[in-house]
Amino acid sequence: MDPILRDLLEKVAGLHEIPQGAYNIRANGLSMGRGTTENIDIVPREDGTGIDVHIKPGTKRESVHIPVILSMSGINEAVCNDFYIGDDSDVTIVAGCGIHNGGAKESRHDGIHRFFIGKNAKLKYVEKHYGQGEGTGENIMNPRTEITIEEGGHMEMESAQIKGIDSTERVTIAHLKEGAKLVVQERLMTHGTQFADSRFDVSMDGDGASAKISSRSVARDNSKQVFYSNLIGNAACSGHTECDAIIMDQAKISSLPEITANHPDAALIHEAAIGKIAGEQIIKLMTLGLTEQEAEEQIVNGFLK
Amino acid sequence: MLELRNLSFGVEAGPGKKEILKDISLTVGEDKFVVITGPNGGGKSTLAKMIMGIEKPTSGQILLDGEDITEKSITDRANLGISFAFQQPVRFKGVKVLDLIRLAAKKDLSAADACKYLAEVGLCAKDYINREINGSLSGGELKRIEIASVLARGTKLSVFDEPEAGIDLWSFNNLIEVFENMRENTHGSIVIISHQERILNIADEIVVISEGSILKHGPKDEILPEILGTASAMTGCPAFRREA
Numbered sequence: 001m002d003p004i005l006r007d008l009l010e011k012v013a014g015l016h017e018i019p020q021g022a023y024n025i026r027a028n029g030l031s032m033g034r035g036t037t038e039n040i041d042i043v044p045r046e047d048g049t050g051i052d053v054h055i056k057p058g059t060k061r062e063s064v065h066i067p068v069i070l071s072m073s074g075i076n077e078a079v080c081n082d083f084y085i086g087d088d089s090d091v092t093i094v095a096g097c098g099i100h101n102g103g104a105k106e107s108r109h110d111g112i113h114r115f116f117i118g119k120n121a122k123l124k125y126v127e128k129h130y131g132q133g134e135g136t137g138e139n140i141m142n143p144r145t146e147i148t149i150e151e152g153g154h155m156e157m158e159s160a161q162i163k164g165i166d167s168t169e170r171v172t173i174a175h176l177k178e179g180a181k182l183v184v185q186e187r188l189m190t191h192g193t194q195f196a197d198s199r200f201d202v203s204m205d206g207d208g209a210s211a212k213i214s215s216r217s218v219a220r221d222n223s224k225q226v227f228y229s230n231l232i233g234n235a236a237c238s239g240h241t242e243c244d245a246i247i248m249d250q251a252k253i254s255s256l257p258e259i260t261a262n263h264p265d266a267a268l269i270h271e272a273a274i275g276k277i278a279g280e281q282i283i284k285l286m287t288l289g290l291t292e293q294e295a296e297e298q299i300v301n302g303f304l305k
Numbered sequence: 306m307l308e309l310r311n312l313s314f315g316v317e318a319g320p321g322k323k324e325i326l327k328d329i330s331l332t333v334g335e336d337k338f339v340v341i342t343g344p345n346g347g348g349k350s351t352l353a354k355m356i357m358g359i360e361k362p363t364s365g366q367i368l369l370d371g372e373d374i375t376e377k378s379i380t381d382r383a384n385l386g387i388s389f390a391f392q393q394p395v396r397f398k399g400v401k402v403l404d405l406i407r408l409a410a411k412k413d414l415s416a417a418d419a420c421k422y423l424a425e426v427g428l429c430a431k432d433y434i435n436r437e438i439n440g441s442l443s444g445g446e447l448k449r450i451e452i453a454s455v456l457a458r459g460t461k462l463s464v465f466d467e468p469e470a471g472i473d474l475w476s477f478n479n480l481i482e483v484f485e486n487m488r489e490n491t492h493g494s495i496v497i498i499s500h501q502e503r504i505l506n507i508a509d510e511i512v513v514i515s516e517g518s519i520l521k522h523g524p525k526d527e528i529l530p531e532i533l534g535t536a537s538a539m540t541g542c543p544a545f546r547r548e549a
Contacts, residue, residue, distance in 0.1 A: 216399075280391075286378070299397065302398070303398050
């Protein structure tokens with residue numbers, strides 16, 4: 001594997017080598033390797049537009065890694081992956097996309113991930129997006145995540161986009177049935193003239209469903225961010241959305257939390273806050289010997305951790 | 306060690322200027338334990354902040370080991386060996402207690418070593434080391450973590466701004482022990498802003514500040530009986546003084 005691809009793979013998937021368990025590595029639009037296990041099957045679509053991942057009911061403590069890496073400038077691809085998580089299983093899926101754009105052309109990866117989570121199944125989904133490269137071409141990523149959780153299913157989603165993506169439009173749509181639970185933690189940082197738009201639309205359709213969406217973001221330089229989340233309670237359910245943002249330099253942030261109750265027993269809360277780093281936080285760290293800049297870095301890193 | 310020369314501090318207030326501190330001169334000797342006390346609003350906290358560089362004096366000089374540090378930044382003063390414990394500790398989303406202690410110690414302390422500092426301030430370390438320094442901690446807990454962060458620095462001068470404020474009675478006894486231990490074991494000078502008799506009682510020297518000026522300064526044995534006596538308590542309070 002060439003060093004640039006290896007580096008990207010480590011950044012987005014924490015992988016140094018070919019992973020244990022099931023995996024599919026897509027590099028520059030082509031499959032670079034695939035592995036399946038007794039319980040997890042990965043089936044590529046014939047037209048090359050993506051994969052279907054099937055996890056057998058009752059599969060426990062197994063993982064699937066599906067990183068996508070682009071190291072050639074000017075690649076423009078759209079991928080659709082479907083994940084079928086069998087009833088009563090308990091698995092982790094690590095996805096991620098890393099772009100190294102050393103050229104002048106735009107590199108773009110649009111991905112649609114659809115999750116069908118079975119009854120009482122438990123899924124942890126981790127997604128990291130990362131861009132680098134000395135070229136002038138833009139790195140663009142537009143991930144779309146569609147989630148359906150059956151009765152008693154549980155999904156925990158962690159997404160992070162910390163560096164190097166010039167433009168992103170993220171959409172996450174979820175439907176939760178009786179007793180289903182969704183927990184999302186999003187971490188976002190934009191700098192330069194980047195633009196990020198993140199939207200959540202979560203419908204709680206069954207009694208006892210619950211959702212917690214929390215987003216922490218930092219906007220620096222002249223970057224722009226829009227956060228939008230809508231929690232819809234169609235049953236006796238509970239939902240909580242919170243967006244907490246640090247604004248720096250000349251950045252702009254919009255936060256639009258929305259909650260909709262279509263049922264008298266839907267309990268929904270939204271919280272949103274945007275603010276600068278508190279001056280007293282910087283002063284405290286300076287009294288420990290950090291410079292103002294070091295203090296700022298420390299606060300931002302902690303906030304996004 | 307620390308020398309304050311003719312320090313004054315004023316703020317713009319309405320049409321005129323309000324003087325918070327007036328011509329304060331004070332020397333804190335090596336390894337001395339000095340408690341600054343006096344009525345609220347007298348300028349004690351402002352003086353403490355001025356030593357750390359959080360506030361800049363309108364006039365006067367601050368010297369540390371003979372070096373003029375009046376114009377130095379907070380960071381420079383911290384690196385020259387001054388520590389400061391805030392009266393109202395700062396909260397940080399995402400920063401853990403262990404992170405703060407490590408930043409304070411300026412080295413990659415093991416969790417076990419960091420725990421020692423927490424144990425010293427009476428916190429059961431394993432319950433706290435991985436907690437975030439956010440709103441989930443009580444005022445008393447935050448206060449003790451703040452003091453632990455100063456202990457972890459182990460500098461030649463430590464300034465504590467009302468360490469007892471916001472701490473419950475049970476924890477308070479523990480806190481006194483912390484300062485008694487510091488008194489015995491640390492090599493360095495300690496300046497504490499406090500109203501507590503038990504803290505005043507372990508001082509080498511007591512300074513009484515009222516209405517921006519030093520009212521009294523001397524050895525504990527001399528000053529403490531004066532301020533505990535009824536007559537001196539009355540001189541400490543302008544309202545009583547007027548009635549008298």
